[in-house]
Amino acid sequence: MTDPRLSELARLLPELKLSTDPGDLEHHGRDWTRRWTPAPLAITYPASIEEVQGIVRWANGVGVGVVPSGGRTGLSGGAVAAHGEIVVSLDRMNRVLDFDPIDRILTVQPGIALEAVHNVARERGLLYPVDFAARGSCQIGGNIATNAGGIRVIRYGNTRQWIAGLKVVTGTGELLDLNRGLVKNASGYDLRHLVIGSEGTLGIVVEASLNLTSPPPPSQVMLLAVPAMDSLMRVFAEARHRLTLSAFEFFTDRALHHVLAHGAQRPFEETHPFYVVTEFDAADEKAEAAALSFFELCLNEGWVVDGAISSSEAQAAALWRLREGITESLAPHKPYKNDVSVRISAVPAFMAEMQELLSAEYPHFDVVWFGHIGDGNLHINVLKPADLDNAVFVEQCEHVTSLLVDTLHRHGGSISAEHGIGLVKKPWLSSVRSEAEIALMRGIKAVWDPNGIMNPGKLL
Numbered sequence: 001m002t003d004p005r006l007s008e009l010a011r012l013l014p015e016l017k018l019s020t021d022p023g024d025l026e027h028h029g030r031d032w033t034r035r036w037t038p039a040p041l042a043i044t045y046p047a048s049i050e051e052v053q054g055i056v057r058w059a060n061g062v063g064v065g066v067v068p069s070g071g072r073t074g075l076s077g078g079a080v081a082a083h084g085e086i087v088v089s090l091d092r093m094n095r096v097l098d099f100d101p102i103d104r105i106l107t108v109q110p111g112i113a114l115e116a117v118h119n120v121a122r123e124r125g126l127l128y129p130v131d132f133a134a135r136g137s138c139q140i141g142g143n144i145a146t147n148a149g150g151i152r153v154i155r156y157g158n159t160r161q162w163i164a165g166l167k168v169v170t171g172t173g174e175l176l177d178l179n180r181g182l183v184k185n186a187s188g189y190d191l192r193h194l195v196i197g198s199e200g201t202l203g204i205v206v207e208a209s210l211n212l213t214s215p216p217p218p219s220q221v222m223l224l225a226v227p228a229m230d231s232l233m234r235v236f237a238e239a240r241h242r243l244t245l246s247a248f249e250f251f252t253d254r255a256l257h258h259v260l261a262h263g264a265q266r267p268f269e270e271t272h273p274f275y276v277v278t279e280f281d282a283a284d285e286k287a288e289a290a291a292l293s294f295f296e297l298c299l300n301e302g303w304v305v306d307g308a309i310s311s312s313e314a315q316a317a318a319l320w321r322l323r324e325g326i327t328e329s330l331a332p333h334k335p336y337k338n339d340v341s342v343r344i345s346a347v348p349a350f351m352a353e354m355q356e357l358l359s360a361e362y363p364h365f366d367v368v369w370f371g372h373i374g375d376g377n378l379h380i381n382v383l384k385p386a387d388l389d390n391a392v393f394v395e396q397c398e399h400v401t402s403l404l405v406d407t408l409h410r411h412g413g414s415i416s417a418e419h420g421i422g423l424v425k426k427p428w429l430s431s432v433r434s435e436a437e438i439a440l441m442r443g444i445k446a447v448w449d450p451n452g453i454m455n456p457g458k459l460l
């Protein structure tokens with residue numbers, strides 16, 4: 001280790017696992033956004049809160065940026081280390097620390113995978129309800145730092161709703177123990193909620209207490225073929241009225257085209273403009289009958305032209321695969337991603353305006369729409385035409401984003417619904433947050449992280 005700053009770190013924390021191996025720098029220096037070339041100074045793998053504090057104190061002393069690193073499944077560049085930062089990988093801090101059945105609180109280290117949290121909760125007869133396709137790779141610390149959403153927000157809310165307490169190492173290396181699992185705590189600013197969604201810019205989550213809940217009754221999954229966006233809104237209103245929903249997702253024929261090309265099974269013979277995947281409680285015959293009468297109504301009204309309903313877990317999983325496999329199926333086409341939200345009622349007008357703008361200016365682009373339409377959250381992936389130069393593609397996509405920003409502005413929407421601002425959406429932060437809000441955010445950052453070392457360049 002030739003860098004004197006790293007020798008100093010090794011001297012201060014002799015037990016700390018540290019790597020400058022090029023493979024590790026490459027692996028831990030980036031997330032699922034592939035736009036930046038990783039160039040961290042080194043990767044650290046702390047095994048304790050004290051080691052995390054030690055790293056942050058050292059970084060303040062030598063003026064090195066600190067990039068917290070979880071599963072790095074983010075899509076906004078929030079975990080990229082491209083400027084000689086020290087990466088703090090939480091991979092080794094992945095244990096379950098405590099479970100209290102009276103409180104129904106599970107206390108974990110930040111590096112535990114979301115799927116492992118699901119499994120531990122299930123073994124206790126309970127549910128941790130935040131869920132999305134990256135469950136096997138993403139880590140709870142990253143979920144908290146980004147206030148992760150996903151496919152069950154419609155029923156259970158975002159990660160924020162499930163955090164009973166947090167231990168956080170601030171940008172000065174101080175350890176905060178926030179809320180301690182209390183249900184009621186009316187003692188001033190709730191700093192826990194500042195950390196949730198702060199994208200690693202205020203501190204590092206080093207322990208989390210998660211609220212668990214009762215699992216829902218058995219469910220069914222329905223796939224619906226929908227001829228028009230207005231019909232889709234009617235289907236949604238009716239589903240919400242008649243069923244107890246735990247998900248209401250949509251995708252377009254282009255999305256289906258790509259998942260099928262990636263190996264999924266074709267659900268219907270014909271293709272249709274839109275598809276809905278919805279999951280709802282189906283505890284007994286009465287609930288199943290309600291689902292069928294909902295389907296019949298949609299069919300009779302012409303809002304739906306075809307449908308399939310799961311009658312086993314395997315069938316439910318196969319229907320879910322059509323929606324959850326989309327991101328993976330698009331990856332080889334180097335997609336430029338946008339993740340936006342508008343009020344649910346504004347979705348049809350917003351989408352129609354955007355599609356008109358896109359087909360006028362970029363008729364050669366394959367634009368794939370899908371997402372959590374029951375939350376007003378749409379994912380818009382523009383795929384790179386094979387013959388288009390990458391730099392030109394990115395330039396044109398940034399213009400697409402500015403079209404989106406204008407359209408979103410008219411509909412009161414947001415440029416980031418659940419993926420965060422990170423590096424990718426930073427140029428557009430001021431389109432959704434006022435000058436006064438951004439000034440307050442900067443002020444808060446300066447108090448938590450006076451030397452500006454925490455995840456530098458992200459968000460603000």
Ligand code: 2HG
Pocket residue numbers: 133150324326327337338339371372379380381
């Ligand atoms: C999803 O909902 C994820 O599947 C990824 O948020 C979205 O790939 C995307 O654009």
Ligand code: ZN
Pocket residue numbers: 150371372379418
């Ligand atoms: Zn999503």
